[in-house]
Each structure stands twice: as C-alpha cells, then as structure tokens.
Amino acid sequence: MAVALRRHVTPEAVYDELIAARRGDSVEETLARILASWSVGEGAMPEWLGLGEPGYRAMMAHHFPYVDASLMAAGGRAVEPTRSDEMEDLRRLLQQNGSGDESSQPWMVEILIAGCMGADHLWQDLGLWCRADLSKLMNDNFAPLAQRNDRDMKWKKFLYKQLCESEGIYVCRAPSCEVCADYRNCFGPED
Numbered sequence: 001m002a003v004a005l006r007r008h009v010t011p012e013a014v015y016d017e018l019i020a021a022r023r024g025d026s027v028e029e030t031l032a033r034i035l036a037s038w039s040v041g042e043g044a045m046p047e048w049l050g051l052g053e054p055g056y057r058a059m060m061a062h063h064f065p066y067v068d069a070s071l072m073a074a075g076g077r078a079v080e081p082t083r084s085d086e087m088e089d090l091r092r093l094l095q096q097n098g099s100g101d102e103s104s105q106p107w108m109v110e111i112l113i114a115g116c117m118g119a120d121h122l123w124q125d126l127g128l129w130c131r132a133d134l135s136k137l138m139n140d141n142f143a144p145l146a147q148r149n150d151r152d153m154k155w156k157k158f159l160y161k162q163l164c165e166s167e168g169i170y171v172c173r174a175p176s177c178e179v180c181a182d183y184r185n186c187f188g189p190e191d
Contacts, residue, residue, distance in 0.1 A: 011036035011127070021066040027104045028063050030137045034111065034127045035064075039074050043118075043127025046076040050114025051107060059107045079117050087113050089163050093145070100141035108141045122156040131155075 014036035022028040037043045048056040060069035079087075094109045111126070118125025123134035134155050138146040149158045 009040070011040050011042060011129075014039050018064055018067065021064050023063055023065060025063060025101055025104065026140060027101060027108065027137075030128070030133060030140070031059075031063055031111075033129055033133055035072055037127025037129075038076065039072055041074065044077060044115070044120060044125040045111075045127060046079050046114050046117070048073065049076075050079065050110050050117075055107065055110065059104075062103065077118075079114065083117060087117070090116055090159065093159065093162055093166070094142060097142045097144040099143035105141060108137070112137075112142075116156055116159060121154060122159075125156075 011033070015032050018032035018035060019029065022032065034043070034045065034049070038045045038049065049059075051059060056073070057069050060067060060072065090113045091109060094112060095105075098105045098109070100108060112122075115122050115126040121131070123131045126134065126137075128134050128137070135146070138149070138155065145159070145162065148162070149155070153161070
C-alpha cells in the first residue's frame with residue numbers, strides 16, 4: 001500500500017518522509033534530496049526529473065515503493081529540444097563512466113543530464129543541499145569521472161571540459177589553470 005506524503009513547506013520534511021519510505025540503497029539519500037527540493041519548487045529540474053513519466057514512476061517504485069509517486073510529481077522547466085546533441089554527448093560520457101548500482105545508473109544519468117541543462121551550479125540545479133551532496137553522487141555513481149576531477153573543479157564545468165577534451169577542443173587560453181585569469185570561475189567557492 002502506497003503512503004501519501006503530506007504536503008510540506010520544507011524540503012527537509014519531505015526528505016525525512018522519503019527516507020522513512022525508502023528501500024535501502026545508498027543512492028536513495030541523494031535522490032531523496034533531489035525529490036524533496038523538486039517537490040517544493042526548488043532547483044531547476046524539469047518535469048518528471050527528466051526521466052519522462054514512465055521512467056519517473058519506475059524509479060520511484062524501485063527506490064521508494066511505499067510512496068505515491070503521483071503526489072511527488074512536481075512541474076518543472078522544459079528542456080530545450082535544441083540541446084539534444086549536448087544531452088546525447090553527456091549521456092555517452094556518463095554511461096562510459098558509470099560505477100554505481102546498475103539498476104539505478106540509467107536514472108542517475110538522465111537526472112544528471114537534466115540538471116546540466118539548468119543555468120546555475122549543478123548541485124543547485126539538481127536541488128541538492130550542498131556541493132558535497134553532488135560530490136557524493138558523482139563518487140557513488142560515476143567514480144571514474146570523479147577521480148579525474150582531482151583538483152575539485154566545479155562539476156558542471158568539469159563535465160563540459162571532459163566533453164571538449166574528448167573532441168580535441170581545448171578552449172582555455174592559459175597554458176595551465178594556475179595562471180589563468182578565470183581560475184576562480186572554475187575552482188572558486190560555489191555560493
């Protein structure tokens with residue numbers, strides 16, 4: 001029997017109820033934060049978290065089987081169809097570097113791609129509560145990528161830099177990051 005989440009004002013309260021209703025996989029803490037923020041209109045995630053309705057319902061049934069998924073569904077921004085090539089490039093990068101639970105990985109790939117379509121820091125667009133949440137998501141689900149970000153570059157910049165390098169595009173004008181005038185834009189704090 002599905003449990004209907006009570007309507008809450010705070011993402012923390014929604015998170016607590018989701019955690020109480022989860023199956024027990026480690027990815028569920030991160031998913032619960034994303035869902036909690038999304039359900040109260042925070043973050044920049046699209047409708048159905050970018051999974052489409054069937055994918056969203058399957059993800060909810062798998063990770064939060066006692067939650068009525070239709071009560072969690074929130075609206076969201078539309079993803080621009082002109083960005084489909086970019087999304088496909090990100091999908092390929094993430095799929096080639098997956099390391100998490102194989103049953104959850106396709107959902108995490110699509111959720112991360114949807115977050116990359118936002119205009120803010122990736123952790124904020126996803127509705128996560130701090131950058132450390134995103135680092136945990138990356139380490140748990142995309143360890144090969146996370147290990148390559150050994151200088152703690154901002155995640156969205158890092159992912160797009162990986163895409164550019166895979167195509168042989170090196171847009172940085174400076175010979176190294178340390179002497180670049182934009183160093184703080186890539187490596188500074190994410191406030």
